[in-house]
Amino acid sequence: MNPHATQALLCATLATAGTHCSLAQTYPARPVRLIAASAPGGTSDILARMLAQKLTEAFKQQVVVDNRAGASGILGTDAVAKAPPDGHTLLLIQPSLTINPSMFTKLPYDTINDLAPVINVVDVAQCVSVHPSVPARNVKELIALAKAQPGTLASGTPGAGTHPHLTAELFQQMAGIKIQQVVYKGVSPALIALMSGEVAIAFSAVPSVLPYIKSGKVRALGVTTAKPLASLPGVPTLSSSALPGFESTQWFGILAPAGTPRAVIDLLHQTISRISNSPDIKERMSGMGMTPINSTPEQFAALIKTELQTWAKVIRMAGIKPQ
Secondary structure (H helix, E strand, C coil): CCHHHHHHHHHHCCCCCCHHHHHHHHCCCCCEEEEECCCCCCHHHHHHHHHHHHHHHHHCCCEEEEECCCHHHHHHHHHHHCCCCCCCEEEEECCHHHHHHHHCCCCCCCCCCCEEEEEEEEEEEEEEEECCCCCCCCHHHHHHHHHHCCCCCEEEECCCCCHHHHHHHHHHHHHCCCCEEEECCCHHHHHHHHHHCCCCEEEEEHHHHHHHHHCCCCEEEEECCCCCCCCCCCCCEHHHHCCCCCCCEEEEEEEEECCCCHHHHHHHHHHHHHHHCCHHHHHHHHHCCEEECCCCHHHHHHHHHHHHHHHHHHHHHHCCCCC
């Protein structure tokens, strides 16, 4: 999209002229900071850099990825919630956004009122992987091993209350097993622990773990989607291979500070949707286990409200106490 087309598209979404049209002619007026609330190497980081490159081309203005790892995404989310609402600071976040209100007694921001949903970009499959030394070739064998050695197998998680953590909790509940959950400060440390044999198991987003599966450093046993993935041929779903009905996917969406002009929200939504639907990006996403969603701001807002209730119930049933 050239700069003139971008300006025209933004102006077309405005309900009023004047100041808004002036905004349309100048946005983005300076580099845009896309905060990925995760450490480098994680799925948020991978997706953020993919989008940033294409957004830079579309806007003719630099879009810079800023990794803000830690505290289950709270640090990055808070930075965006408190940023000026002008579209120059954006957040790429995952379900931790809707999990954290039930995991922490107090957050430095209001999940609903301090953030403006822009677009839910993709759904991402998770994969249960094991260290090559683990004597389990499939999920049924892993469950049998966990039952034979209750509480001895350890699973690495990128943070307490993260989606992989709660997926592992759901796995335990449905399989009737008990495994240790070892918390690390991000996806990369958790995967390093898996590859070194420090932990036996990891539930990880496919884009993050896929290179290590292909290199043979870890072994994939199953994916958490309803259907098998083209990016992991021969790896069955957990539902079909051991736990009927098991399904757990991560979404990755973009939000802006509350109060960001609707014209900017609409432009960002339309531009990101166009990017993720382009043939080259769709192919790259598919190869990494990502499925483009491209929901409207309203649809994304509804998902957030629904998941706030869903994860509150899961956390309560798991007996996890807010920190």
